[in-house]
Each structure stands twice: as C-alpha cells, then as structure tokens.
Amino acid sequence: MKTFCCERCHARVFFENVSCNACEAELGFVPGELAMASFEVDARGGLKRLSKTPRPGLRRCANHEAPVLCNWMVDADDAQPQCVSCRTTQVRPSLATAANRAYWFRIEVAKRQLAYSLLSWGLPLPSKAEDPQHGVAFQFLEQVDPAKTVLTGHDAGLITLNIAEADDARREQVRAQMREPYRTLLGHLRHEIGHYYWDRLIRDTPWLGEFRALFGDERTDYAKALKKHYASPIADWQQRFVSAYASCHPWEDWAECWAHYMHLQDGLETAASWGLQLDHAVPGGMPVRAEVIPHDADDLQRRVVRSWLPVSQFINAMSRSLGGRDSYPFVVPDAVLDKLAFIHRVIGAGVRGEVAMTFGSAREPEAESVECPTP
Structure with a gap:
C-alpha cells in the first residue's frame, strides 16, 4: 500500500480514512487514479474536490454510510451506485446484530485493500453483473445452524467467506487449533481470489x-x-x-x-x-x-x-x-x-x-x- 496525503493541507492520511484529521476535509479514494481525493461539502451536501487541476466528477459509493463506511468514490457518470469493490458483494450477512455489522465492516475494509492491489497491477476485477460468466462475486455468510457448516471457498467466480473469520478472537482460536502460523482476514481473501485468477489466467x-x-x-x-x-x-x-x-x-x-x-x-x-x-x-x-x-x-x-x-x-x-x-x-x-x-x-x-x-x-x-x- 502506498502512502497518501490530503489534497488540501498535504497532511498524511491513510487508506481507510474518511476525513483528514488535520484540516477536516472529506476524503475519498478514487480507484481510477489510485489516489486519495479531498472534498468540501457544500450547503446542498454536494462534494467539491479540492484539487488544483480539473478532475472528472465523482460521487460517494452507495455504501458510504454505516455499517460499511466505504470511502471509495464512483465516477459521476457511472450508472452503478456502488464502487468497484462494493459491487462485487452479492450476499451480505444479516445486520440484525451489532456483531454482524462490525464483521461486515471489517470484511469490506479487507476487500478494498485486496481490490486496490489488483487494480494497481492492472488486473480486471469485474463483478458478476458486469461479466456474468467470468466475473467475481462475494457472499459473506453467517453460520446459524451447527449442522450446516459455512465453508470459506471459491466456486466458478463465487467466493464464500464465513463471517466468523472477521472475529479476531475466534479466528485466532481456529489458527491455534489448526496449528497454522498465519491466518488473517485479508489472507483468506487473497487465497480465494487466487483460485478465481487461476480460472482467468x-x-x-x-x-x-x-x-x-x-x-x-x-x-x-x-x-x-x-x-x-x-x-x-x-x-x-x-x-x-x-x-x-x-x-x-x-x-x-x-x-x-x-x-x-x-x-x-x-x-x-x-x-x-x-x-x-x-x-x-x-x-x-x-x-x-x-x-x-x-x-x-x-x-x-x-x-x-x-x-x-x-x-x-x-x-x-x-x-x-x-x-x-x-x-x-x-x-x-x-x-x-x-x-x-x-x-x-x-x-x-x-x-x-x-x-x-x-x-x-x-x-x-x-x-x-x-x-x-x-x-
């Protein structure tokens, strides 16, 4: 992950930030530029980019609000409401509990980091809706029935993740039980997307x-x-x-x-x-x-x-x-x-x-x- 700075005050900002801690400018990651943009919010709630050079119009991802708090931007003329990362999520967990809302947030943060790397390399990452036969989709499932195990895996472009992997304590317990030296949420996504790209490459x-x-x-x-x-x-x-x-x-x-x-x-x-x-x-x-x-x-x-x-x-x-x-x-x-x-x-x-x-x-x-x- 490269470093980023605020377009207005040039303070260091991080990939996950939604606002600048130094000048309070609104922040949004622009996938097409692989850069962080800074904005002012006008009286009507519109965004004005604080860039010294003219840039194409942008709007927030539809998942900008809680619980996802996605900070990725969408081109103003894009017909899709979600950013290129969020639109690959096909099934989300039930949001009836605070725990599930927190898990979904963590999973989408990790998926955006995954998407950043793939896009920075120039690899296509189409959603199933954009490329039904060869696109990728994610489903984040909760195991509610002990007799029906939710297994993390890949099948023809559909990546399934048990949302329990977003629980740090439970994931560490599984890591110890499996005698694994390394087990992370991002690691799971990297592994499963590897299966997807085996099919594509x-x-x-x-x-x-x-x-x-x-x-x-x-x-x-x-x-x-x-x-x-x-x-x-x-x-x-x-x-x-x-x-x-x-x-x-x-x-x-x-x-x-x-x-x-x-x-x-x-x-x-x-x-x-x-x-x-x-x-x-x-x-x-x-x-x-x-x-x-x-x-x-x-x-x-x-x-x-x-x-x-x-x-x-x-x-x-x-x-x-x-x-x-x-x-x-x-x-x-x-x-x-x-x-x-x-x-x-x-x-x-x-x-x-x-x-x-x-x-x-x-x-x-x-x-x-x-x-x-x-x-």
Whole structure:
C-alpha cells in the first residue's frame, strides 16, 4: 500500500480514512487514479474536490454510510451506485446484530485493500453483473445452524467467506487449533481470489503446461487429495511448499502462492512508499532499500532475496520487540521462489496483453447486495 496525503493541507492520511484529521476535509479514494481525493461539502451536501487541476466528477459509493463506511468514490457518470469493490458483494450477512455489522465492516475494509492491489497491477476485477460468466462475486455468510457448516471457498467466480473469520478472537482460536502460523482476514481473501485468477489466467491457456510442471496436475481428484492431506500430511512440505496446506493439491498450492505473492508485493510497496532503507540488513554489507518488484522484471527470485527477505526479517524483529509473534512466519525455499516467479510472469504477460486473459464484455444491470436468508 502506498502512502497518501490530503489534497488540501498535504497532511498524511491513510487508506481507510474518511476525513483528514488535520484540516477536516472529506476524503475519498478514487480507484481510477489510485489516489486519495479531498472534498468540501457544500450547503446542498454536494462534494467539491479540492484539487488544483480539473478532475472528472465523482460521487460517494452507495455504501458510504454505516455499517460499511466505504470511502471509495464512483465516477459521476457511472450508472452503478456502488464502487468497484462494493459491487462485487452479492450476499451480505444479516445486520440484525451489532456483531454482524462490525464483521461486515471489517470484511469490506479487507476487500478494498485486496481490490486496490489488483487494480494497481492492472488486473480486471469485474463483478458478476458486469461479466456474468467470468466475473467475481462475494457472499459473506453467517453460520446459524451447527449442522450446516459455512465453508470459506471459491466456486466458478463465487467466493464464500464465513463471517466468523472477521472475529479476531475466534479466528485466532481456529489458527491455534489448526496449528497454522498465519491466518488473517485479508489472507483468506487473497487465497480465494487466487483460485478465481487461476480460472482467468491459467485454465485453457498456454500457461497450463508450465503450471503443471511447477505445481502438479490439477486434474488429480481434489476431494481425495484433501482427505489424504488431513489424514497424513506431507512431513517435509517445507522443502517445496509455502505452507502445509499448499501441499494438499495443485490448486491449493497455486492459491497459497498467489496469496503469498500479494503478501510480499503489498509489503514491499508499503516499505518502499515509506522510504524504508535498512543500513544494517546484513552485518558489514551494503544498505538495502525496499523496492517494489515491477511486473516487467525477469528476476523475481533475486529481488525477493535481495529486498523482501531483509524487509521481512526487520518486520519480525520489530514484532518481537513489541511483544508479538512474527508477522512473517514463513520460509521460502527455491521451489516456492520458482512458483512465485511464474505467477509474476503470468500477471505481467496478462496485463501487457501478451497472453490473453479470460474475461468477457457482456454487461447486465447491477444487482444490489442482498441479505443472507436465515434458515
């Protein structure tokens, strides 16, 4: 995540802010500019942008009010009432309880961060209403019947998230029970969107053969592979996989590596945007300056080792000094570096138009998000 400042007073503002703490200007993130805009509110409640250069008209996302408090803007001539992130939400949880309202807020905050990264890379993120066959939709479900488990997952562009994942205490309890080193709300979304982009970038494309050489044959029976994994996980998974779960099936290996790629690229963008330089990354060595890895770079493995690993070590050292767990509890073997480099090349070739991505152009009227029915 890059840094932002108020257009009026130039104070630092953050991605989630709805107003400037210094000058009280209204704030709104403009997806088309990947920038934060500042506004004054006129007597009629209209917005006047505080920019020194003329800009196209903007309006607030329809989810600007509580509980979502979305701070993303919509082009004034856009027929859709919601921003490009909110319009992908197809089913929201019941808002009858304060807890559910808080969960939905947290989930949408994480989804906007996810969308920011994808849009900044130039990857399409159409809603199902915009691209019925190839678009993406999210449903955020509450488990109300103990006999009907709500599983987080992906199916043909529909991503399901159990809203209990937005409960920090419950999520940490599950993480400990599953003996996972890392489990976050944003991590879930990154993993599931990885499945979505496998369909858009790999399935039925020239990449499929190289994918199978690196990750394995995705035609392996998924249900049997998952059952085998939980019954007898691979003991030496650390040598070839980024997580134990990645070892269960090629699809999960891809999704875990995709999430990890987003993880390190977002981390590097944040560190670079703040101007992070580590003068003592290697005792007696040269200073290391955090740098984003551009999508036309052909040496991702070297750049990860040179830039990301020192930054991640610094982050862990800070976490420990503040009494927390390691924020980056991963070891990245060469086999995983090769998989990350493949993902890097696939994204770069797709956004440059060198290899066709699978998206459609059909558009239908946008459906508003609906409440999940209670059984």
